[in-house]
Structures are given as structure tokens and as C-alpha cells.
Amino acid sequence: MIEILSSTALATVQDAGRLGSLRFGVGTAGAMDQLALAVGNLLLGNPAGAAALEIPVYPFQVRFTEDCAFALTGADCQARLDQRALAPWWVHQARQGQVLTLDLPLAGSGSRAYLALAGGIDVPEVLASRSTQLRGGFGGLDGRSVRQGDVLRAVRPGGEPAVDFGVLPPAIALPLIRDGLPAVRVLPAAEYACFKEDSRAAFWAGAWKITAQSDRYGYRMQGTPLVPIEAMEIRSHGIVPGVIQVPSGGQPIVQMRDAQPSGGYPKFGTVIEADLWRLGQAAIGSRVRFVEVDYEAAVVALDEVQVWRDEVGRMIDLQRWALQRI
Known part of the structure; x- marks a missing residue:
């Protein structure tokens, strides 16, 4: 103990x-x-x-x-x-x-x-x-x-x-860097098309700072504000870790592991499951990039992570077996 x-x-x-x-x-x-x-x-x-x-x-x-x-x-x-x-x-x-x-x-x-x-x-x-x-x-x-x-x-x-x-850490075995910054892949979500085109372009093109108001509940990001085409009011709906919501100020919040299961802000995108660990390791005050992917690419990314994890498991089993026979 x-x-x-x-x-x-x-x-x-x-x-x-x-x-x-x-x-x-x-x-x-x-x-x-x-x-x-x-x-x-x-x-x-x-x-x-x-x-x-x-x-x-x-x-x-x-x-x-x-x-x-x-x-x-x-x-x-x-x-x-x-x-x-x-x-x-x-x-x-x-x-x-x-x-x-x-x-x-x-x-x-x-x-x-x-x-x-x-x-x-x-x-x-x-x-x-x-x-x-x-x-x-x-x-x-x-x-x-x-x-x-x-x-x-x-x-x-x-x-x-x-x-x-x-073992070799996944950040080395499965690197994902854009312009020298850690990156995470994102699927556009339900209200993505409701934001202005230049805001959507800025989201993918710019770096986003993880502010000091971030914790296990959500990462509050700072960058070019995301502006809707017109004011939106939507009912509260189910959300999960990874969902990117946009409050009225235009600075997105990425829901993390302690996120509540429902919310009423527009959903701009979702960090894919394969990359949630990358964002979870990003430090407060650091900057990250978001990379747009489609559903098929998100599935492939998850498969790649699973393959790496399975390989690690097999390697660990083999090492344990070999060392115990010495």
C-alpha cells in the first residue's frame, strides 16, 4: 500500500x-x-x-x-x-x-x-x-x-x-504534430455548418491555447472567436467527452472526462476517441492544433490505436515470459 x-x-x-x-x-x-x-x-x-x-x-x-x-x-x-x-x-x-x-x-x-x-x-x-x-x-x-x-x-x-x-510511450510511437504543436483530430458536429465560413476556417488554421479555467470537466480554449451565422438557441441535449461546445463568447469548450452528460451550447465538433488521450496530456497554458477528419478516418485512427495497444500487450507478455525463464 x-x-x-x-x-x-x-x-x-x-x-x-x-x-x-x-x-x-x-x-x-x-x-x-x-x-x-x-x-x-x-x-x-x-x-x-x-x-x-x-x-x-x-x-x-x-x-x-x-x-x-x-x-x-x-x-x-x-x-x-x-x-x-x-x-x-x-x-x-x-x-x-x-x-x-x-x-x-x-x-x-x-x-x-x-x-x-x-x-x-x-x-x-x-x-x-x-x-x-x-x-x-x-x-x-x-x-x-x-x-x-x-x-x-x-x-x-x-x-x-x-x-x-x-515500453515506448505512445506520443513517440503514434506522433501527431502540426506546425510544431501537438494536434488532435476533430469530426465536425451537428451545428458546425451554423458558424460563419471564416470562423470555421480559422478553427482549423490557428493554434488554440488551453486556458487556466480548464480542468477534468472541460478545457476552455482561447483563439479566434467562433461566430455563428445567426443567434442560436437549442435545447439541452446529451453530450460525451470530446464534444466541442461554443458559448456565446465564441471561445470553445472541449468536454473532458468529468463532463456532465448534457448541455445546451451549440456543438462545433468532437475530438475523436482515438485522440482524447492526447488532449488529456496537454498542459494548461499550452497550445494545440485541431485537424479536421471524416468518420472513416476517425475509425481508422481508432483501429491504429487498438493495434498499437494489442502489440504492446503481446510484447509485455513475451518479455514477462522470457524474463521469468531466466
Whole structure:
């Protein structure tokens, strides 16, 4: 198990998300970077969607209160176990009493780190998920971010020592850059054609800043305002993570993992599922580009991500098998 040493962590327990409850008005929650979560779990032999700790604020420290295998994925935070440097996207072994420290992420490596423990983090399931839903105040650890002194249990601490291997991060294996900036692909949505042509062109051509008013609920973007052809009033309707809504000021909001399940702003586009992890790793204050795609391209992109994840899983299984036979 681990004890939280940081006093302002803002870290939360997240798994693959609370699926199937949108019709009841319950959002999905879950890891902002689903690939980092899945790979961290696969490195440990956990189910891909097991609960881990999502860490967005640094420095961050935990103490291992018993021996435990763990994996670090997501942002490269120059991690140290006591004073020993640790590789990112790698599986490691901690001994009782050792302290894990995560410092500021290296530039270009992302903004959120994931700490996965052997077997996953053991907190109660709520609506078939261990994810923290901050707005609703449930799931995870009492529905809140972790605090100094909190203790989180691993499902299977101790046991066999961790084998020493890791994988290439998806940002390197699956790069997507436009004009030197991270990019995400977007499908035009229902009200896209209701915006002026020059606004639509500017959306694709310009860089968009993720403002300080952004969080797990939504990323508020800053750039050339999106102007409708005429004023629109639409009824509230269902939305999901990735939907790009445009309030009256013209600055879009991208719904993220803690998004509410309904909203009434016009829908300009939707970040495709294959790229939600990219946006989830974009830091507050950074700039991103949006790339227009059609439905067929979105499906191909999702297939590419799945192929990469399957290959990673096979490679991990092969490495584990080979190392255990030495």
C-alpha cells in the first residue's frame, strides 16, 4: 500500500471510467489518458482498466508501506525511488519504507502521470467503477482527491518481484504534430455548418491555447472567436467527452472526462476517441492544433490505436515470459 506525503496533490483514483450510466445523468469520469492507464496496468499484469492514481500536480510524493510492484506511465516526471532515478513507462519494485518522488514533467512528455500498483488500487466500486467523480462526490477515495496522510491499498502487494522492462510511450510511437504543436483530430458536429465560413476556417488554421479555467470537466480554449451565422438557441441535449461546445463568447469548450452528460451550447465538433488521450496530456497554458477528419478516418485512427495497444500487450507478455525463464 502507499501513503500520500504531498499536501496539495489534487491526484485522484481513476480507472477506465463509469460506462453505461449516462442515461441516469452520471458522467463517465475515468483516466484523462486512457492509454497511459492501460499500459501501466498491462506492465503489471493487471486488467487494462484497473484503478490507478492520476497525478496532475507536482512535486508529488508517496511512501510504500509494504513491498509492492508498481508502474509509471504518462508524463515523464523524472521519478526517483529514494534517490534512484526511474525510467518512465516502466515497471519497478518498491520496498517497504521507500519514497517515490515525481518532479515537474519534462517538456513535451505530457502533463499527467499515472501510478499503477500491483493488482490495481483497492477502493470500493460505485456503479461498476472505482473512478473518482469529483462533482458528484463519489467513487475513488470518498469521492475526492487524495490528501496528505491518505493510505491506498494495492489489490495484491508483495508477491513476486516486478520484472524490469518497459515500453515506448505512445506520443513517440503514434506522433501527431502540426506546425510544431501537438494536434488532435476533430469530426465536425451537428451545428458546425451554423458558424460563419471564416470562423470555421480559422478553427482549423490557428493554434488554440488551453486556458487556466480548464480542468477534468472541460478545457476552455482561447483563439479566434467562433461566430455563428445567426443567434442560436437549442435545447439541452446529451453530450460525451470530446464534444466541442461554443458559448456565446465564441471561445470553445472541449468536454473532458468529468463532463456532465448534457448541455445546451451549440456543438462545433468532437475530438475523436482515438485522440482524447492526447488532449488529456496537454498542459494548461499550452497550445494545440485541431485537424479536421471524416468518420472513416476517425475509425481508422481508432483501429491504429487498438493495434498499437494489442502489440504492446503481446510484447509485455513475451518479455514477462522470457524474463521469468531466466
